[in-house]
Amino acid sequence: MNKRPNEPLSRHCWNQLGGPAQLLIDVENDEELRSVLTEASTSQTTVRILGLGSNVLVAQEGVSGVVIRLTGEFATYSFDGETLTAGAGVDLRKVVSESVRQGRDGFWQLAGFPATIGGAIAMNAGGRWGEIGDILTTCEGYQLNGTPWQQTAADCGFSYRHSEVPGVITKATFTLKAGEPKLLRSKLKEVMSEKAAAQPLGAKTPSSGCSFRNPTIQGVRHSAGQLIDQAGGKGLSVGGAMVSPTHANFIVTTPTATASDVAALMGQVQKIVAQHHSVLLEPEVIQWPEPRKS
Ligand SMILES: Cc1cc2nc3c(=O)[nH]c(=O)nc-3n(C[C@H](O)[C@H](O)[C@H](O)COP(=O)(O)OP(=O)(O)OC[C@H]3O[C@@H](n4cnc5c(N)ncnc54)[C@H](O)[C@@H]3O)c2cc1C
Known part of the structure; x- marks a missing residue:
């Protein structure tokens, strides 16, 4: 420890x-x-x-x-046939490449973003190609008072970028179909190159990924990035934080940026989108400490 x-x-x-x-x-x-x-x-x-x-x-x-x-121990994982068992501290990107190498289908869909297995389950991370909740079989962990729990995917309350898992996730199992490694590799490449073209992923543009959840308007989920772009948000900046010219839902920062710059810029983005579209964007980024609700 x-x-x-x-x-x-x-x-x-x-x-x-x-x-x-x-x-x-x-x-x-x-x-x-x-x-x-x-x-x-x-x-x-x-x-x-x-x-x-x-x-x-x-x-x-x-x-x-x-x-x-x-x-x-929380950062170890193993494949056994169609079952992958992974500690919650495992880097998701390692599992993505190893699963493709081993000819197991299910994780290439989660390529192109940084996460631990635990963080990905907590957020039900994913995107256009799938979400981690689609392949999870079971997970386990501890409530914050130290009581152990274990549950199946059906108990996890997965929905868009949301799960209902108590306390700390420590371990998970996944069921992965067999796949042809060559085909899986080409799918992985496709996801990576699509993301690299559309998102600021380089080391020189640190961010927290998408700042806002894609809102549902009249029953249809809309791209927050497009709404921000249409509202003229691309390139807006506060201090060292700027709405990415590549993807309007990403706020990228320079080394002089502060968390307050990012929070203030998120507020400005919410304001212009509310004025332009009458929609209040909800942050996807988790703020610590949690902002007080007004
Ligand atoms: C460049 C970039 C691109 C991104 N693209 C995507 C994308 O395409 N799709 C997507 O869904 N997300 C994306 N994200 C966001 C992010 O990668 C995911 O939300 C990811 O799942 C967060 O994992 P993490 O381990 O970093 O969790 P953290 O950011 O450290 O934590 C996120 C939340 O999960 C909780 N948490 C973390 N670990 C555990 C645990 N073991 N038990 C219980 N709770 C836990 C934390 O307390 C916190 O509330 C992107 C981020 C970046 C920087």
Whole structure:
């Protein structure tokens, strides 16, 4: 177990932004995780779980309490026939390439974005080609008071970028059909090149992916990016944060950007989209601490 008091979360979030966690703890196995959760529950300390931080915007002032990352045993996975068992700390991108190599169908659909298995389940991550909820069989973990749980995919309440999974996810199993590796490789390539052409994915353009959920208007889901673009949002900026000229739902940052710049820019984007389309965009990015509802 590795404990780091006052650790800047900008070092651990994909967008390279955000203030410190009061205490960042890397846990390596169930026993360590259970003991951290039990202690935090007894002392009524706030607990947050961090994956690759690719969908989190941490405020400049940071967060109080404990931020837990799953490492060690939680970052291992194995294939057994059509079943993949993966710890929640496993990097999804490794599983995507290994599943294609092994001729297993189901993960190439999740290519092109950074995530841990746990973060992807929590967000029901995916896109046009599929979502992680489509291939999940079971998952398990702990409630924040340390009580273990186990559930099937049907119990996870998956919907668009949403799941209802309690507390910390630690492990998951997936059922993957057999596929021809050559065909799977070409599908993977297709997804990657489509994403590379349409999204700012390079290391020089840190972001949190899509800032806003695609809204449902009169029963039809619309692209938030298109709505922002039509409202004239591309290129809008606050400080070091800018609405990407490549994809209007991405806010990209320069090294001088702060989380406050991103939050202020998100507010401006919501305003112009509300004026132009009479639609209130809902953030997809998880803000820490959670903004107070007015
Ligand atoms: C360039 C870029 C492109 C992206 N493209 C896409 C895309 O195409 N589709 C898509 O869906 N998303 C996309 N995203 C967003 C992001 O990749 C996903 O939401 C991803 O699933 C987040 O995983 P993470 O491990 O980084 O989680 P984090 O960002 O660290 O956390 C996200 C949420 O999950 C919770 N969480 C994390 N791990 C656990 C766990 N073990 N147990 C319980 N809760 C947990 C966190 O507490 C937090 O609430 C993109 C992001 C970037 C930066």
